Amino acid sequence: MNYRFARSTILAGLLVPAIVHAQEQSGRIAGKIFDKATGQPIVEASLVLLDASNFTQTDAQGAYFFDGVPTGTYTVRVYKVGYEPFDVSGVEVTQGRTNSLDIALPRRESTESTQPTTSTTSSSSTEVDSSSPEQIFELAAMEVTAESVRAQNVEVVAIRQQSLGVIDALSSDNMSRFAVSDVAEAITKVTGINVSDGKYAVVRGLNDRYTTTQLNGVVMPSPDPDRQAVQLDIFPSAMIDQLIANKTFTPDLPGESSGGSLNIKTKGIPEERIMGLSVGFGLRDNTSFNDNFITSDVGNDDWLAQGYDDRVFPQSDTNGGVIAPNEEGEPGLNYSGSISYGDRFKIFGDQEVGFIGALSWKRDYYYREIMRAERRGDFRLGEGVVALTSLENPGDTTEQPWGIWNNGIEEVTLSGLASLSYRPLKNQEFRYTFFFTRNGTEDAEILPPMDWDDDGDSLFYFSSLGYSERELQLHQFEGHHFLPELMNSNLDWSYSYSTSLQDEVIRNLKFFRYNESTQTYSVDRSGDRKIVQFSRETDQENQIGKLDYTLPLEFIPLDTAPRLKVGGQYENVDREFIQLQSSSVRPFSNLESPLDAFGTSVYVQNAGGEWIENGVAEGPATGNREIKAGYLMAEVPFNFLSMYHKFVAGARYEDAAIEFDGVGTISGINFFPSYGELRPIDEDTWLPAVALNTDVTDSFKIRLAYSRTVARPSFRELAPFPTYSLADNSIEFGNPGEVTLITGDDPVVDGLEQSRVDNYDVRFEYYFGDADLVSVNFFYKQVANPIERYEVLPDRFTFENNENSGTLKGVEFEVNKNLGFMGDFWSVFNLGGNATYVDAKVERSELELGPYGWDQNGASLLPRERQFYDQPEYILNGYFNFRQEDWGTDVTLSANWVSARLSSVGYLPQSTLSIYDEEVTTLNLVISQKLTDNLSIKFSAKNLLDPWINQVYDPELVDLGASNPDNEPDSDIYRGLENPYARSSYKKGRSFSISISYDFF
Structure with missing residues (x-):
């Protein structure tokens, strides 16, 4: 035994260096073969290395692979019956690396063909056995260089053609x-x-x-x-x-x-084989090392995005007390890291197995000083304008005072992705994919003590803490089968099962009054200013099954066979929602706590003041979404007037049912709509689509398309109970059916329906150079029942509705151009961008206008149309890129400008105004540099302009002069705000980061 072990050790010692040396002196060639005319992958195309006698064939996806090729320069010959033999010369193989080479194979010219084909330098008059390397070696073939093939961006062009x-x-x-x-x-x-x-x-x-x-x-x-x-x-x-x-x-x-x-x-x-490692760190100029950062420092597992259990309150709080999560801390740098690994190998002969996986983690901090002014209007009958109320009376519970709120956000994201593939035959593949992500976000906020009393003796204070933990796990199984025995058809299937969890805990300390004389706090119980805390848990299960079958109709006498595609899909989603609530409902004496207790303590025990009532579970509420779908479509390519055309027609049928059962309340709020009959969505829809793609020349293409689509409400938008939103501190109410919002005088809302969208597109494309493009796209959309968010009360109470219709008319212009036409020096520079203009209008609904939006003759006091919800009018994107591959250097400067968007629709019966997100411009710089073949470094500078992020009241309907007759900048209507119409203003801050990546293979 010892002798055998010694002999094995000696042999291993001799063989391993030889194997490693052989691997180091060899490389790989891999890629895909496509039909140059249609872009479809070519199955069982034969490839040989003329200089090394290696032979392989493509699989069901048109992919090929040469392994263990000695370092050097080669010519790759490609052949398939019906296509021209094709040589690619100058293919370099370097040790331990893979040379990716995709090839578009031209068809053999036919005397019956009316479509111009690529001319060849020589051609074979007879077909040969594509499985015989010896016969393929003897063929005469057209020849191109690897450099010219790679410049064609073959795979992307093929995807567009397909x-x-x-x-x-x-x-x-x-x-x-x-x-x-x-x-x-x-x-x-x-x-x-x-x-x-x-x-x-x-x-x-x-x-x-x-x-x-x-x-x-x-x-x-x-x-x-x-x-x-x-x-x-x-x-x-x-x-x-x-x-x-x-x-x-x-x-x-x-x-x-x-x-x-x-x-x-x-x-x-x-x-x-791949293996990569990347680590990075960064800072945000207004956040990192800022000792005013607001946090709670509660969670022990926040770094794993698992902080919910450390913050959720018990169902029975026997000690009473309040939560004061306003601890100031100093965040450090932002961090990130990722690792990936993958490999391929053969089993049982030629059966292939591949694995690839990746894991990433990152932690980011954000700090914002948000200037807010919650204001309601005083609608003037007969004039169609609104005067904003000034902020001189903080005791009015219909207003929130202006002030600078300190907001700190900590976000941790952990994600992983893995894929295992098995290919028993060249034309069969099975794959399993697992995806996982978990996100934990803490959002802490305070309004420092401010003096709003005329006597100057009392200060007001506000504090809140929110934490959300989201997790998604997805398992996907799929199969891809090329069936030559069934008329060269393709069968693709997949099944996906996923679970998503969202756990949230939110605690608000609303308004506390601080008496400077006694240095004690008391709770201001006026209006809705109570202590409120609640947690909620959402569990969702998704199942999706899909089947697609594609049949080439090769018996039809056309140059390219038409294709018939048929398939179906089933989707089922189950959701369970439970909300646990507590509120301060026991009025005791003042809290005998000094000021510093609220500045540092996380949990303040009851001190003879406000107690928290035991938690009350309001659920669970359950929801279900089921969609059954099937489709049939045909693709017919043909030649007409010396141009290549592709006509596509078909329809999709979807039967959708969405329902949500359950009721609930949020303690401590002074508004709750009246829900009548709940009406679940149950609609079946036919969705037709027609398209015609025309290649006028190889460079100039025209695309025409019409289709009908739908947009469906989410569970949240249908839920018949309120939900507190961490994103903007609003209370959201769903619209599941017959609803009366405020009083019996207000209109009754009939419930959400799915939106229907008719889409029209005309697109012109012109390609020139390697990957250069200029295109113009005209589009028109008719939207019936667009789902919009309404601001029904000024204290951030929102509601969803869709009883109107709208249109979107727009044009999109795109350009990407390499500047090499100016000379060789400029060939490393690229310039591009796109501009979109959208004229998006929607009719004002009866709910929006209410009983006060009309004059005595029944005419609307406001324009009958307004901007489409959440749709900017202009979008501009541009970039300037320097890429020198010989140096391994890539520098991109990019800019984005988005015009104002309607964030929520006003509700005139309660004198609330529409709110807009103002235009924003961003500028980013990314520099990437390869230090070695394996090591690279990247520097990113984002949001360099750091613009103000403003939410504003509708400037077309606001009469500032009514609230500020003298137009004084230091008036309450202006004070502390970047924009006189503003509801809130803040800056995100500039971020800078550096990451280092290393590829081991």
Whole structure:
């Protein structure tokens, strides 16, 4: 045994260096083969290395792979029956690296074809056996260089050709060249899309209600169960194969893709072994090391985004007391880190297995000094204008006083993504994908003591703390099957199961009155100024099954076979919601606590003052969403007038049912609507789509499209009970059916319906150079029943309604241009951007105008149309890029400007005004530098202009002169605010970060 062990050790010692040396002296060539005319992947195309006699064939996705190729320069020959033999010369293989090479293969010219085809330098008159390397070696072939092929951006062009609608795309090779670290950063390279809050995609300015996010073609639920958007910064670029942005609807997409659909396609079997590590740190100029930062310092596991259990209050608070989470701390730097690993190998002969996984973590701090002025109007009958009430009377409970609120936010995000693929045959693949993300956010806020009494003897104080913990776990199983025995058809299926959790705890210390003479606090119980605290837990379970079958109709005598696509999808979502509430309802004597107790203590025990009543559970409330969908569509390519056309027609049927049961209250508020009959949504809809794509020339293309889509309300918008929002301190009320908002004199609301959107698109594209593009897109949308947010009371009480209709008319202009036409020196510079103008109008609803919006003749006192909810009029994006691949340097300066957006709709019966988010301009700089083949460093400077973030009252309806006749800047109507119409103003601060990345292979 010892002898055998010694012999094995000696042999291993001799073989391992030899194997390692062989691996070090070899590399790989990998890529995909596409049909140059249609962009479809070519299955079982044959490839040989003329200089090394290596042979392989493409799989069901058109992918090929040469492994263990000795370092050197080679010529790759590609052949497939019906296509021209194609040679790519100058393909370099370096040790331990993979040379990615995608090839668009031209079809063999046919005498019956009316479509011009790419001419060849030579061609074979007879077909050969594509499985015979010897015969392929003897073929005469057209020849191009690897450099020219790579410059064509083949995969992205192929994706566009395959598309049935208007799309833009990025490949994994693009993301590598752009040196992006995650999908949020990558999507900024796609024209027509910008990123909100550094992580949410916005298509043509439409909010996430009108945009869907898919993971490998299946709708992905958001980690936040109250919104549709998915955080894109949690997907590392190392895991992504393709990023596809569909800007028009086709029947194989979800019906809620009115604005667009973003499909994140993860890698299956990686082209090579990968392992990467990245660490980063950064600061925000108004936050880092700021000793005024507001925090609680309660959670022991906040760094793992698990702080809810440390903050939730018990159902029975026997000791009584109040929470004062206004501890001042000094946050340090922001931190981030990620690691990824992947590999491929063969089992049982030629069966392939691939694995790829990534894990990331980051911690960010934000500090804001928010200047607020909550004001209501005094609507003047017959004049159609509103005078804002001044802020001289803080005792009026219908107003919130102006002041500077100190706000501190700490956010931790932990996410992971893993994929395991198995390919038993070249044309069969099975894949399992697991995705996990957890986010923990603490939001602490105080209003420092201020003097609002005429006698100057009493100060007022406000404090609040909120913590939310969100988690999403997703399991996805999918299969892709190419079936040559069934007319070369494709069968794709997937099943996705996910659970999402959202736990929140919110504590408000409302208003405390501080008596300077006695140096004691007392609770101001006037109006709704009570101590309120509550926690809520939301559990959601999602199941989605999807089946797609694509059949080429090769028996039809056309140059390119038409394709028939049919499929179905089933989605079921179950939600359970429970809210635990407590409120200060026992009026005792003053709190005998000194001022410093409220400045440092986290939990102030009862001191003979206000007690907290035992918690009361108001639920659970349950919701269900079920969607059954099926579709049929046909793609017919044809040649007419020497131009290549692709006609697409089809329809999608969706049967949707959404319901939410349960009631609840929030103690300590003075408003609650009257809910009558609850009316769940139960609608079946046909969604047709027609498109015609025309290639006038290889460079100039025209795309026409019409489609119908829908937008559905969320569970939160249907819930028949109030919910406190951490985002803006508002109380949100759902609209599940027959609702009376304030009094019997107010109109009765009939409940939310799903919105219907008719979409029209005309797009002109002109490609020139390698990846240069100029395009103009005209679009028109008719929206029936758009879901909008109403400000029904001035104290941030909001409500959802959709009883009107609107239109969006717009034009989008895009340009991307390399400046090499000015000379070789300029070839490393790129300039681009896009501009979108949208004329979006909606009719004012009966609810908005109420009984006071009309004159004695029944005419509206206000314009009958106003701006569409949450839709900017202008969006401008621009970038200037310097990329010198020989140096490994990439520098991008990008700018974004978004015009004002309607944030909430006013409610004249209560004299509340519409509120707008003012225009914002951002400027970002990103510098990436490769230090070695494996090591790189990146510097980012974001929000360099640091503009004011203003929310303003509708400037067209406000008469400032009525509240401030002398127009004095130091008047209460102006004091402390950046804008005289402002409701709130703050700055986000500039952020600077550095990250270092190392690739081990």
